[in-house]
Amino acid sequence: MQEFEHIQSIWDTHKVEVKISSEEMLRQAKKEVSGIKLKSLLNLAGMVISFLAITSIWTFYDVQSWTTHAGITIIITAIGVYTFLMYQGHKLISDNDFTIHPKAFLDNLKRYQINRFSLYNKLYWIYTVALSVGLILCFFEMLAHLNIWVQYLLVLFSFAWVIFCSALVRKVAMKRDKERIALLIEKFERLSTQFKN
Numbered sequence: 001m002q003e004f005e006h007i008q009s010i011w012d013t014h015k016v017e018v019k020i021s022s023e024e025m026l027r028q029a030k031k032e033v034s035g036i037k038l039k040s041l042l043n044l045a046g047m048v049i050s051f052l053a054i055t056s057i058w059t060f061y062d063v064q065s066w067t068t069h070a071g072i073t074i075i076i077t078a079i080g081v082y083t084f085l086m087y088q089g090h091k092l093i094s095d096n097d098f099t100i101h102p103k104a105f106l107d108n109l110k111r112y113q114i115n116r117f118s119l120y121n122k123l124y125w126i127y128t129v130a131l132s133v134g135l136i137l138c139f140f141e142m143l144a145h146l147n148i149w150v151q152y153l154l155v156l157f158s159f160a161w162v163i164f165c166s167a168l169v170r171k172v173a174m175k176r177d178k179e180r181i182a183l184l185i186e187k188f189e190r191l192s193t194q195f196k197n
Helices: 002-013 022-060 066-094 102-120 122-145 148-196
Strands: none
Touching: 022 066, 022 148, 066 102, 066 122, 102 122, 102 148, 122 148
16 A cells, blocks of 8 residues: 555656647637637627617607716716727737737737736726716616616616626636736747747
């Protein structure tokens, strides 16, 4: 039994170094970049759909109160600005090809990482406050036509949703993006050194 434990300890301490060719690493890295680009495009599409859905309220709902107009304006402005910032980040990773301009691509990837961090931190809170203020202003007119319990439930659900997204969803997404982009930067830096050798 002691021999087995000795063999087991040797096996556990033995590390096998896996060598991946630069072509395979480049293929994997390009696949990950494509995934990030697709996710970015889907986020942009979701924001555009949100923008159109909110603006359609003016078309299909007879808005009477100035508070509703102000609220919708604030929400649309927040969505528009956030969408524009997301588009700028998307352009950073879509503009260059690593095989043609490795240094420029790596620099853009690092700027994209900073851009995402900024979007998930201070800009996210500005966006959330703007949406919350816009919702509050819209609620003055829209909730007046509903039963008091429905009003409380809608307000409670709205703020619970904002808190849920801010506390849990944002942190999970931020952590996943941070790890994914950092790993990608590391891969491209290793590739750059391999191509130089």
